[in-house]
Every structure is written in structure tokens, then in C-alpha cells.
Amino acid sequence: MSHENAALVINxxxxxxxxxxxxxxxWDPERIAIIFDHRVPAESSKTATNQxxxxxxxxxxxxxKFHDIRGDLGGICHQxxxxxxxxxxxxxxxxxxxxxxxxxxLGAFAFGIGATEMASVWTLGAxxxxxxxxxxxxxVTGAFPRHVGPKDLILSLIARLTANGATFRVLEFHxxxxxxxxxxxxxxLCNMAVxxxxxxxxxxxxQETMRYLRNEAGVREQVDLVIPDLDAVxxxxxxxxxxxxxxxxACPHTVDNVKPVTAVEGTKIDQIVIGSCTNGxxxxxxxxxxxxxxxxxxxxxRMLVFPASGRIYRQALEKxxxxxxxxxxxxxxxxxxxxxxxxxxxxxxxxxxALSTTNRNFKGRMGNxxxxxxxxxxxxxxxxxxxxxxxxxxxxx
Amino acid sequence: xxxxxxxVGDDVSTDVIYPGRYMATVLPSETPQFAFADDGAFNAExxxxxxxxxxxxxxxxxxxxxxxxxxxxxxxKGYDLVIVAGSFARIFLQNSINLGLRVVSAPGVAASAxxxxxxxxxxxxxxxxxxxxxxxxxxxxxxxxxxxxGLIPYTRTLLLDRNRAVSS
Numbered sequence: 001m002s003h004e005n006a007a008l009v010i011n012x013x014x015x016x017x018x019x020x021x022x023x024x025x026x027w028d029p030e031r032i033a034i035i036f037d038h039r040v041p042a043e044s045s046k047t048a049t050n051q052x053x054x055x056x057x058x059x060x061x062x063x064x065k066f067h068d069i070r071g072d073l074g075g076i077c078h079q080x081x082x083x084x085x086x087x088x089x090x091x092x093x094x095x096x097x098x099x100x101x102x103x104x105x106l107g108a109f110a111f112g113i114g115a116t117e118m119a120s121v122w123t124l125g126a127x128x129x130x131x132x133x134x135x136x137x138x139x140v141t142g143a144f145p146r147h148v149g150p151k152d153l154i155l156s157l158i159a160r161l162t163a164n165g166a167t168f169r170v171l172e173f174h175x176x177x178x179x180x181x182x183x184x185x186x187x188x189l190c191n192m193a194v195x196x197x198x199x200x201x202x203x204x205x206x207q208e209t210m211r212y213l214r215n216e217a218g219v220r221e222q223v224d225l226v227i228p229d230l231d232a233v234x235x236x237x238x239x240x241x242x243x244x245x246x247x248x249x250a251c252p253h254t255v256d257n258v259k260p261v262t263a264v265e266g267t268k269i270d271q272i273v274i275g276s277c278t279n280g281x282x283x284x285x286x287x288x289x290x291x292x293x294x295x296x297x298x299x300x301x302r303m304l305v306f307p308a309s310g311r312i313y314r315q316a317l318e319k320x321x322x323x324x325x326x327x328x329x330x331x332x333x334x335x336x337x338x339x340x341x342x343x344x345x346x347x348x349x350x351x352x353x354a355l356s357t358t359n360r361n362f363k364g365r366m367g368n369x370x371x372x373x374x375x376x377x378x379x380x381x382x383x384x385x386x387x388x389x390x391x392x393x394x395x396x397x
Numbered sequence: 398x399x400x401x402x403x404x405v406g407d408d409v410s411t412d413v414i415y416p417g418r419y420m421a422t423v424l425p426s427e428t429p430q431f432a433f434a435d436d437g438a439f440n441a442e443x444x445x446x447x448x449x450x451x452x453x454x455x456x457x458x459x460x461x462x463x464x465x466x467x468x469x470x471x472x473x474k475g476y477d478l479v480i481v482a483g484s485f486a487r488i489f490l491q492n493s494i495n496l497g498l499r500v501v502s503a504p505g506v507a508a509s510a511x512x513x514x515x516x517x518x519x520x521x522x523x524x525x526x527x528x529x530x531x532x533x534x535x536x537x538x539x540x541x542x543x544x545x546x547g548l549i550p551y552t553r554t555l556l557l558d559r560n561r562a563v564s565s
Contacts, residue, residue, distance in 0.1 A: 008423040008467060016552050022560060039421065046421045098465040098488055114467040114492035115423075120552040124559070128551065129491045129542055163408050164459035167487055197459065199487060254408050341417035341464070362410035362463055367418055369435035 001033040001095035003077050003337075005115050007050035009096060010057050012119035026061050027125040033065035033086055034058060035077035038337045040069045043344040075309025075335040078102040078191060078277035082183070083311055085217035089205035090226030094118065094127050099277050099359065100200075101193045105186035106212070107205030107226055109170075112194065133170045133199040134235040136161075140175040142243035147393040150185035151279060151357065151377035153177075154192045155248035157240065159258035167197035169235065172228065177242055178203060183212040184281040191278050192359050195255040204228055247393060249355075250375035253363040261380055267390040269374075270352040271366075272303040274381050275333075276340050279357035280308030282315050284378040288330075289321035291382035291393070297329035298388035304346050306333040330385070342367025355390060357381050398524065399453045399479060401512045403439055407457035411469040411489065420466060425496075428468045429475025443476055450477035455508040457482065461489025467496070474498040481506055481514065481521060494539050495548035502533040 002009050017024040026032055034054060042048035051069075058066045067073050067080050074080070078099055081087050089107030093100060096118045103110035113127060121127055140153065157171075171193045178186070186203045193201030203209075205225040213219040247261040274280070274288050285307060297303045305325050307313040313335060316322045322332055338344025340358040347367030348354055354366050354373045361373035374390065383393035419431040433439045442448055454473070460482035461469060470492040473480065480493070481501040493500045503521045508514060512525040522529045535543070545551035 005420075005423065005466070011424065012549060015549050016556065018553075020553060020557055022556065044421055050421065050423070096465055098463060112465040112488050114465055114470070114488060114495060116467060116495040116548050117491060120548055123552055123556055128555075129495055129539060129548060131536060131538075163462060164484060164486065167459070167484065197462065197486060341412070341420075343417045343420055347418075360410075360412070360463060362412040364412045364416050364435050365410075367416075369416075 001035065001077055001081060001093065001097070001100065002118055003035055003097060004038045004047065004050060004054070005096050006034045006054045006057070008115040009118045009122065010053065012116045013122050016119055016123050026063065026122045029062045030064050031125075032063050032122060033067075033077070033081060034063060035067040035080045036069050036074065037076045037335070038341075039344045040074070040334065040336045040338070043338070071310045071313070071334075073310060075311065076277045076280065076337060078187070079281070079308035079312065082106060082187065082212070083217055083309060085213060085219040088213070088219075088223060089209060090224060094121055098194050099191050101198065102187050102191040102277060104170075104190040104193070104200045104202035105183060106209055107203060109200060109202065111200045131168060133168050135170045135172050135232070136166060137234040137237045138171055138173050139237060139239045140173060140177040140242060141239070142177055142241045144177070144242050145245065147379045148242070148245050148247055149377055149379070150181060150188040152245055152248040153240070153242055154189045155250050155258045155375065156245060158192065158196045158250070158256050160238070161196040161256075163195065163254055163256040164197040166193070169198055171196065171198045171201045172234075173201065173203045179206060179208070181208070182283070183208060183216070184283050187281070188278055192255075195359060247377060247380050249380065249390065250361055252361055252372040252374065255359070255361060255375065261376070261390065261392045264374065264390050265392055267374070268353065269301050269355045269384055269388060269390060271346065271348060271354040272297075272301055272381050272385045273339055273346065273354060273356035273358060274303070274378050275306035275308065276337070276358040277308060278359040279378050280306060280312065280335070282312050284357065285312070285316045285321045285325070286319070287378040288382040289324035291379070292328035292330065292385065293324040295328055295386060297385045300388035301385060303330040303385045304333060304339060305330045306339065307335050309335050339366065341365060355381055355384050398513050398515050399451055401455050401508045401510055401514060402442075402448050402452040404455045404509050405457070407483070408459045408462055409456055410463035411461055411466050412463055414461065415466060415469040415472050417464070420468065423468065425471035425475065428472040431468070432472035432476065448476055448478070451479060453479045453481055453514055455481050455506060458484040460485050462486040465492070467492050470496050470498050481508070494535070494542050497543070497547040503530045504533065505530045
């Protein structure tokens, strides 16, 4: 899977074939996905030209899983792949995007690679520069308190592991909390596994995986549920109870700088962002819409919402969530990655602060090296939109 | 002997090495101008050609964390820097090996700008401070890619081998 950076992959792919006398053909055009999401619609003529080159390559190579800039089939790659049934338990998925870890939510082994590595995959069908990772078993138990959910769990776990505590490891999620967790939340967990340095995150396939594949991803053919061996070896086992978990906030400028919301309450915010591959799914938008329905976003803050895919956008329209958000004063944008990494819309001004449901808060992340980004759940972001300061959603705003 | 031209701390992300807003620029011939683009002084030094090839950037742990963007590697490779870090983030390390950026993993390494470093194959010696830390060897599979001159020539060899096997 690649996005706009397929332009670079094509460059490297052509270089592999240089001087070989072989015609440049991809190894399997049906097993390559390209999704435009990082800068859509194009923010510059340079990007538009790169997208054009990719379109031409897709046509010439007959690549089938191509998602162009469209309201029906388009969206962020980490939502488009699962909802179209491209991800199956036990599959190996590589993507030229670090958040490819997301797809482990469906029991796949999924990890990010660079563009040159992908050129190699397109040529040979194999990723060559990959180690076999060890696995850390994460056992999660208990019921989430009100206004606490998967984002708070993964932020607290990253704080515990630290930003490189899981490098060359896979985080494998188990426990009753995970068994009850819908696919949306599992995608949030696996999406952010890379923020602890992990090669991938993984939720072993179960009934929820089957429900998602059948009912939401439209998969009809037989699916093998790939699950861990009973005698699987784990490097370590971490146990977490979520029963007493508080809403969590990752403070600037590292994702493992996590505090309970109560420690940063009252921090003034200039921009609220709800969306992305981390928290742009239907239940995330619903959580925000419920808080904002019939109320107003504070005039001291601007609120941006971007659903994870065109499909989710339409579902949110049908359910009235988009109406709730727009009437409250939020700006609803098309699905994409732009604001999260400061490449397209939603840039911060000098010394401005954002509160965002995205996955990274590194210095310069939202397009300004003097800006600050706090990361949180949709519940915290929505409650804070009403006040313009970081707000604890449990306090009945 | 190589001179340390810049020393940074832990968790330096690819957003700092190559800010996201320059991601539309992808070609290795064009990315070096944006290396550490938000770090005005160091970026100016690089662009002015005042940093000689083989100079060392020293970092703490988890250098190159975050995005998989290969521009972060090709930008540094453009100046032929050597990166010596306590540890590297996984994708950055793989991209470095694939593109031939010289990286040295040495847990606990400490140095300041101006220090002279020596490498003896097993350790990093800070000649200025008199300290020595062992370096971590790369796995054999990675070394094979380096020995081939990077992932592109390595893949090209495998492609030709495969085609020969098919036609024979």
C-alpha cells in the first residue's frame, strides 16, 4: 500500500529495472493498493503532477486497488484498506506509511516501510530488509469508565512503554476489554503502536473481526481466523486494567509525555482537530456530535473535523452527525491526512496550540515549529471545543 | 577520524529532520535543501556547503522516530553525513541501509559539536573526551544490502537471478 509517495516508489522501481533489459512490470497488480490521502485535493501543482504520474502508472500497470480523490471510494489509506476488505487475518501488509500498523487490528501482520523498500516489493513481492520481531503481550481487562476509551488506553500504554520501548517488537492485544472492543477501537490501538516504536500492533482475529469483514467490509469468501499458538512465546506480558483509567492527554512534543486530563485542564487551545486515521471513524464523530449537538464551539477556538473516509463521511451525514458539528461551528473537511502532519490545511500560527485526536505531537508536526500539539480522545476534544481550554469530559460540560 | 558537526538529543523525529510541509518534494536530488529545515542555523550551514562529507551528527536514542518518509534519509545522505545515535527508530534505520546513509548504533554514545570520533569496527571512540562505547553490529541480512551498495542494486541482482531461473 502506498499513497502520494507512490511517486517516489515509481522513481525507485524504474531505477531497479535500469540496465537489466527487463520490462518494468509490477509483481502482482492485484495485490498493490494506492490511495491518495496525504494532500487531497492537491495543495500545489507539484503534488497534482505527482498524482498525475501515479495515475498514469496505475493505468499502465493495471493496478486494481487504486483509490483516487473521490467522495465515494476515497479516504485515508488506513480506513480504505479495511473497509474494502483488502485486509485479512494472517495477511502480511506493508505500506509506505508508518501507521500501517493499524491493519493489525484485523489480525494481519502489518508494518511501515520506506519507498525504496516498496519498490523492491513491487518488483519481487517480498520485503527484504525486515527483521523477525519479538512480541509483547498486552492483556487488557475491565470496562472503560464513561468518557474513557481506546485512545486513552493506547496513550497510557505508550507512556508506560516509552517512545522506543517496543522498537523491533509487536504489541499483541488480549483480554476481555479487547474482546468487547469494536473494530474502530482496535484500529485506534494498532494505529498508535508505532508511537511506542513497535513494528506492528495486532489483535488476534475473533468474532468481531468476522463481523467487521462480513458486515462492513463486504467480504463473502472464506476467511481463516489466524490466531496465536497456545504455546506462543512472548518476550514480556503487560497487564492493564482500564476500570480506573482517566482521560489521557499526550503533551508536547513527544507522544509518551502523557498526563491525565486533570493535570492539563484549563490549557488554552487555538485549534481543535477531530479526525484522521486514528480517530476519524463513525463512533468518534458520534462522540463529538453528541457533545456539540445544539451547542456552540467557543469563539476563542477553531474546530476542524475530517472523517477517515468518504464512506464514513456519508454515514455521518445520514446519521446527522455532520449537521450537529457544522451547526455547532465546526468546519468539516474532506477525508485526508493534511492537517495532522502540517502539509495541507489547518496549519498552526506562531506559538499557537492545538488539541487533536491525531497520533503525533512532534515539534513542527502541524506545520509550525513554534506551535504545540496535545493529543487526546474525541470526548476530550469535543468537551474542550465548547470551552476553548482543555476540559475534562466527565465534568458534565 | 571524523568531526561532530551537530549534536541532538533523544527522540528526534522525521518531522524535525524533514518537515512534513516539504513532502511534495521527493527526489533525492532535491530533498537535501530541506534537511532540518526548521533548524535555521544548521540548515544554513548545510546549504552553504560548510559541512564536509563524512562529518558526524550525534544523536541520543530513537533517532528518526515517526513518519516513514524516506526524504528524511535522502536529505541527510545528500550531505554524506554519518549518523551516530544511541539507537534508531526501525523504519529510519531500514531506509538508511536501503539508501546507503551511513548509520552507527552505539547505545550511550555522548559527544558535542567539535569532538573528534574514531571508529575501530567494534566501538566508537570519542578522542576529545577519551570515552569509548561499543557499537551494535547490524544483522547479517542488513549487512548484505549494504555490501551490495543499497537496496536498489540488491533488488536488481535478485530480479536478474529470478529471471535467469525462470528462463533456464
